[in-house]
Amino acid sequence: MxxxxxxxxxxxxxxxxxxxxxxxxxxxxxxxxxxxxxxxxxxxxxxxxxxxxxxxxxxxxxPAPHQVAVNFFENTFLRPITSSRSLVYNAWVTLSSTLLGFAFGTALGIIIAVGIVHVATLDRSLMPWIIASQTIPILAVAPMIIVVLAAIGVTGLIPKAMISTYLSFFPVTVGMVKGLRSPEIMHLDLMHTYNASPSQTFWKLRVPASVPFLFTSMKVAVAASLVGAIVGELPTGAVAGIGAKLLAGAYYSQSIDIWSALVAGSIVAALLVMVVGVAGRIVDRAMGGRPA
Amino acid sequence: MTGISPAVVAASKLGLTFQTNDGPVQALSNVDLTIGKGEFVSFIGPSGCGKTTLLRVIADLEKPTSGTISVNGMTAEQAREKRAYGYVFQAAALFPWRTIERNVALPLEIMGLSRAEQAERIKRTLDLVNLSGFEKKYPWQLSGGMQQRASIARALAFDADLLLMDEPFGALDEIVRDHLNEQLLQLWARTNKTICFVTHSIPEAVYLSTRIVVMSPRPGRVSDIIESTLPKERPLDIRETPEFLAIAARVRDGLRAGHSYDD
Missing domain, CATH: 1.20.5 (Single alpha-helices involved in coiled-coils or other helix-helix interfaces)
Structure with a gap:
């Protein structure tokens, strides 16, 4: 301590x-x-x-800090959490699509990374596109995803989660490619002397070696997921969520509401990053990590 | 010298040329060598003489570009596929996320041995390197010398008759090194394995070996092979005997003859 x-x-x-x-x-x-x-x-x-x-x-x-604090306190603790004005309710709406998108994004990122590390063609063909995908401003892509998905009848949680996925898969892919390639040549040679199969080398060497990289990139990804979920709420005219609160606050010049929604968003982001960090530390300890 | 026992390693006109950006580099040239069962052969020479490369060719970690190599009467690749040898690297190369016993278990898992068989072999090999009681420790909890002993246990665990060691004690201080040299000789005497041992220390080579292969660089080649006349039983103070010093002098002469001291 x-x-x-x-x-x-x-x-x-x-x-x-x-x-x-x-x-x-x-x-x-x-x-x-x-x-x-x-x-x-x-x-x-x-x-x-x-x-x-x-x-x-x-x-x-x-707004002055105390105005934001009072507004935040009232909307967090004094309202029933089922109220549409409750920050807890709105934070939960955003959090649920953040978590769904984060789960998708992490899974997608890992799958792409495994492909890139094992298939030379994918390494050359996919990586430039993945990098290009992140140069497109998300604010331009988000409405399109929402509109296109709405056209085929997908609305609600999934479209928002897709935007979170779009933002969060990238750091996981980059981190996991690095992690899966992190084993030293000596360790790879060792597996070669045992005549280990590629899948044995993958599960016994590459995967454990990549775990620290996974958690580092997941910390970035979970924050990006939250941004994605909030951005996803802006163009949809969503009725609930941190993004919806921000937008409504802007419409009606409720600057104090905007700031307290912002505070709520920051607290959610900090908590998410902290949870991933703690999970990372628990896993590291379980894998024999040296106490810092 | 190796007429009675069958050859464990036989190299004939072995050559290996690396293609680098600065043109081809002849790492090994015309190496003829036969190693019989139960021998302890050291490879000594300055850096760039190809001693590690030769060991890696025996281990099928490098492919020769000319000549032939056989291990246990097979090609090096077949021998590797049959797990004919245990390899000990310069660093212990333990997996940091595995305990000592799980590290020793690694080759056994890959070979698909049963849990019970694994446990039995782990116990036996950790006993052999005097690491009993450290099964549940992680590598960072052990000293450098203990880590290297664990990596030797790992190489012994699957009962290969051939042990290839690439400067295994090079990174350790001299006190630890002396101790491990003594232990290695005892282990060799008990297990009757064939050991190929790369080193750049003359006393270490003379103390351990039944035969010393002196190598020299540019191109990497064998410049002399010296038979040791020392008895199999070797206390540490044998290193002060005239016989020991005479062999060491011969090794030094061999290194000099190979123009190893040019630069």
Missing amino acids: DSFRDKLVPVTSILAGVVVLWYVFAVILNAPFQRDLDSRANETPGAVEFIGKTLAQPKPTL
Whole structure:
């Protein structure tokens, strides 16, 4: 736990700095509108009162941290989780398609990587396309996937999960290609001296050697999946999910809602990455990993 | 010298040329060598003399480009397919995700032995290298010398009569090395295996071997073969006897004659 304590002070200092900066910018950015309001109402508040007002607008340009915190708390803990305004409910909607897409993406990434490592033709033909696929902006692809799938009658969870898959298979493919190729020549020679079959070499050497690479790439992939799920909610006019909350907030200028949805999304992302990290550490320990 | 026992390794006019970007490199040229059953043969020479390459050709990890090689009366490839030899690399090359006993079990799993048979052989070979009690440890929990002993156990586990060792103690300090040399001789005496041992240490070669093959580079070739006159029973202090020093001197002369000290 010492490493945790070592990190606590620097991380908290940065957080405090960010919060202070955030307040400063909230005052600066909300001031013009507040001045406007005051002049119309013929009021001339003192400096302290003026700053107080800039931090308490109902639809501020930049909400103050405490406004976001209050909104986040209300929508997370005070609403029934079945309510469409509950952040827990919306986060769950996004999380479910994230997890489905992540599972698809990881499976697809592993399958492609195994193909690339074992079939020389695939290595040459597929890899450039896979890299090209990630240069296409997802915002352009997402509506097409949703529309095309809707046309053939697939709606709901699957189209969103497909976008998550699209974003998450790539890091897994790249990581697993590297991982499956990571065994040292000496280890491969050793298997050769035993006259091991290709499948024995694969299961007994390449797969175990690739496990650390898998978990590293899964950490990237799970965060990408969440982004995919949120992006997938934007063009569909989805009624629920973090993405839908962001979009609705933008329509109705509910800037505080947008920010608290953003906070919810970040917390979900952090939790997902943490869960994958912990799973990775458990597996590493089970495979005889040296304690750090 | 090997007339009575059948040849375990027989090389005739063996040559191997690597094609590199800087043109062909003759790693082995015209190697004639016969190794009989139960011999302990060391290959010694400076880097680039082809001693490791020769061992890899015997192991069918490299294909010769000329001449012939036979192992146990078969081609090197057939011998490898029959798992005729155990190979010990410069590094222990243990799988870090397997415990010591699972590492030793690796070749046995590949050969498809039953669990019971595996357990019996693991116990026997770990006993042989004095690693009993370390079955459940992972490689990183063992010292370098113990790791290399585990890798020797792994090479012994499937009862091949031929042991190919490529500078197995090269990365270890001299104290550990002395100790392992002594243990290796005991192991050789007990198991009656044929051992091919690559080294660049003259004392190590003289101490261990019944025969020393001196090699020299550019092109890699055998420049001298020295029969050891030392008895089979060799305590460590045999290395101070005049007989030992005489053989060591001959090896050194052989290396010099091969222009091995040119650069």
